[in-house]
Amino acid sequence: MGNKRRFKAVIDGQSYTIVGNKSTAHMQAVTELMNQQLAQLQKLAPSMTKQEAATLLAFNAISDQLDKAAELDRLQKTQTPTDN
Numbered sequence: 001m002g003n004k005r006r007f008k009a010v011i012d013g014q015s016y017t018i019v020g021n022k023s024t025a026h027m028q029a030v031t032e033l034m035n036q037q038l039a040q041l042q043k044l045a046p047s048m049t050k051q052e053a054a055t056l057l058a059f060n061a062i063s064d065q066l067d068k069a070a071e072l073d074r075l076q077k078t079q080t081p082t083d084n
Helices: 024-044 050-079
Strands: 005-011 014-020
Touching: 005 024, 024 050
Parallel strands: none
Antiparallel strands: 005 014
């Protein structure tokens, strides 16, 4: 399963301990990006609650994940020789 690491992150002012097998640099990059995106959402919609911003951020992340999976699938299909 790989080496599990504990990573302490502060996301939108809240402290979290995240356990995973990603590098510290990866976890820091994710934390920074989350904080940037949450700040941008709060700037664009100041009346949005923290819960609403977190939900929208999660929705956007899953949407991006689906887009990337579809693109990867498309690329794999174009590189796979067809049986004729």
